[in-house]
Amino acid sequence: ALSYFGTDQSQVARYLSGKTLTESRLGLMFNGLLKIPMQFIILFIGVMVFVFYQFNQSPLFFNESAVAQVYANPENKEKFQSIETAYAKIFEEKRDKVETLALSEDDTEIERLKEDIKNIEQEEEKLRDEAKSVIQSTNPNLETNDTDYVFISFVMQYLPAGIIGLLLAVIFSAAMSSTASELNALASTTIIDIYKRNIKKDGSEKHYLVASKLFTLFWGLVAVSFATFAGLLDNLIQAVNILGSIFYGTILGIFLVGFFIKKIGGDAVFIGALIAQAIVLYFHFYTDLAYLWFNVVGCGAVIIISWFIEIIKNRNS
Template identity: 60%
Template sequence: MSIWDWVVLFGTLGFIVIYGVVKTRGSKDIDGYLRGDNSMKWWTIGLSVMATQASAITFLSTPGQAYEDGMRFVQFYFGLPIAMVIISVTVIPIFYRLKVYTAYEFLENRFDLKTRTLAALLFLVQRGLAAGITIYAPAIILSSILGWNLNLTIIIIGVLVIIYTMSGGTKAVSVTQKQQMAVMMGGMIIAGIMVVRYLPDYVSFGDAIKVAGKMGKMNVVDFSFDWDDRYNFWSGITGGLFLSLSYFGTDQSQVARYLGGKSVTESRLGLLFNGLLKIPMQFVILFIGVMVFVFYQFNQPPAFFNEAAKNKVYATDYAPQLRQLEAQHEQLFNQKQEVVQALTTAVQQEDETAIAEAQTQLASIETASDKVREEVKTVVKAAVPDTETRDTDYIFISFVMKYLPVGLVGLLLAVIFSAAMSSTASELNALASTTVVDIYKRSFRKEGDAKHYLTASKLFTVAWGVVAIFFATTASLFENLIEAVNIIGSIFYGTILGIFLVAFYFKYIKGQAVFIAAVIAEAIVLYCYNFTDIAFLWFNVIGCVAVIVFGFVLQAVLGEKARK
């Protein structure tokens, strides 16, 4: 990286941290620290909600996901706009009327303390794990790309977030996320424009889209139904709906964003703003990944995208094997060039016969190329056993580091750091809020004054930050980072959502019944995760429905004794 890239990177990060500290310093009580004095406008809420979702994993993994699997991941978000409407109509007015600090306070009013505590603990477990992954994911890739020590990178990200989150609480998280969102989307759009500009002169933007489509990457909507298929219209519109209802309606990292609104109307508009723009935002990020795929049809891609790991192999006895496989990979790419150019010409001439012939040839070459890549991964694993060989998450950042001009590299790295800081800040703030309000204040220190709870909130913010950093330093990569976060959420969200839906809509079911039902539902979801091949999005439906069904059954069995 050039000096200007470093200036852009640290200048952007420094501005965000200082801005967050200066604009929000001096919270006098827990209301200002945890609810931001209810001063947020709808556009701040909307951008904050979007930025909370848009972790570094989004910008690292999503383009790689599209590179390998096409656009179909966008279906994951199809249920989100419906969820935004439901939450705006039903959930927000209740939370405002009760003047709650966290979503789980409502559960004690409706049921009892143990149900509130159970829901809070489920949230703390899943969000605590997710916070570690949120830090770890960009850190392991950035440390590899920049040559930094992994643990040092994790600590830098974690400490930067802790500083301004502890200083200003919810308001600091929300106001800094506006700047972070501008950096994130601005940087990604510029990267997308650059990818298209780097295509050969004879390949127009329209040609690139058509070539991507003929190579199976523009698979935006799939109406086929398959329980084991993670991404299709039906899993997105149902499982995605339940996941979004859980995330935005019961996850404190999101609830805190709109509880800080000036009014019910501001909070509703903020959520609807998110519902309107989230799918286009994910579409753009996925589309950039598809364009990177098209770019690499005309430019030699690496046989293994994690260059730092590959360089370690060169220093071992496995170097000759790796170079031999890379030569095979390059030879296959050279064979593919003629076919790709033939496909492009056929697309431009709308010659379906030639298109079909080129597709068949490309499929054969791609199969051979994939086989070589798998052999490369085997060699890398043998040479450097502790290296993660799935390189999907390195695809986009590898392109950035190799092809983008001076300054833009620093900006794209700032995008990844900003996204990591943004989502982690929301998580730490939510973890601290839930710990203080739902656990510490309710069950351990009931009579403290406002200053005591403010201090406790800041200390728990630091404590959860340390926990997240520690977990990040001991974590290992999942198969795909963006899937990892959603899998963790899906394991817990369905049960939590079931508890809340019972609380909102099924007055017949009381505290004892819903508590036992939630424990059973969570056990069922954990069984499904460990012993079945059911796609993870369905866990949200299974957990939620199980809570409701078992709640009705148990209430009938427990009868009048449980009607309180």
């Protein structure tokens, strides 16, 4: 949280847009107060959809376009429909046990029902795997990971038409707003910290404006490339958090050294940051350390390594 709210360019840009120090502090405070409830609401929606499908039958496979291709193949259609029939029968049994569990007050019965439900869910998973095999045999190029279709399937099947349109408008507007701020932040950082300082030091304002638009286009292409790769992952939220954890710790360490340890020079911090980033990447690729710890590792490594480098540098001089 400290890494994101304190050092992320998109957040820092909001603080700098404040007219006074008080406005910037209020922006930081409201950002923190609203961010945590918002994340809770997002995750709570997923939990509620899960609960909904405990009492209402979910599709055997949520990607309707893939199912339509299976139905277009007469042989595979028959196989898929037989799996759907077995799936519906198992769900009815599961729903009865879930309803009984919700009303039961007997601890022994509760434990027995939990075990029964767990066994039924294992059978459901086997049927889903069989369905995915049928889909793959229909078209090997079809994606069998339907996780990203769960919520949109729920929306399209159970929400009124007007609410669906409003929800899509909200999703697109939020995505466009967030993307625009991130791309502008990246372009501004690239222009000020790299291009203007090292490549074109005496350019006109018009030149820098054109360059910023080109850098915005460049970072947009990078974002599209990452989005294409991230679509292959099981959990997009986790992918974003992993990517942030790899770099946020190092950035936070640089900021902490700059604010609180004045005697450490820029060269030592730069070298320390490179080494710390290499350490974080090693932990990511070659160990089982949970990704949230990368922030601690990166931040601590920057401070400790840059401190030692500064001590060695002073002794040699």
